[in-house]
Amino acid sequence: MSDMHGHLEGNADAVQAHLKRLRRIEGQVRGIQRMVEDEKYCIDILTQVSAATKALQALALSLLDDHMAHCLVDAARQGGEEQELKLKEASEAIARLVRS
Numbered sequence: 001m002s003d004m005h006g007h008l009e010g011n012a013d014a015v016q017a018h019l020k021r022l023r024r025i026e027g028q029v030r031g032i033q034r035m036v037e038d039e040k041y042c043i044d045i046l047t048q049v050s051a052a053t054k055a056l057q058a059l060a061l062s063l064l065d066d067h068m069a070h071c072l073v074d075a076a077r078q079g080g081e082e083q084e085l086k087l088k089e090a091s092e093a094i095a096r097l098v099r100s
Contacts, residue, residue, distance in 0.1 A: 018059065024055065025059070064097070
């Protein structure tokens with residue numbers, strides 16, 4: 001994990017939006033846990049797992065979008081090594097998302 005601070009530092013609205021989304025996902029996962037404990041129908045559980053997965057993917061895309069709009073743009077303005085580093089980081093993050 002990187003020790004670098006991101007654009008969310010000082011951006012309370014973005015932090016709160018991401019936290020709200022994460023709390024909703026956390027509730028979904030707890031619901032799935034209850035379904036398993038209650039031995040609900042497998043297909044119904046899988047449907048909820050799919051919904052939670054999609055919610056996490058949406059969060060990831062939102063974070064990636066924020067990163068590109070702020071960190072990559074700032075790095076592009078700086079140019080040089082910083083630009084290359086941020087582009088490489090973004091490319092690797094996108095590759096991880098695509099594989100998941």
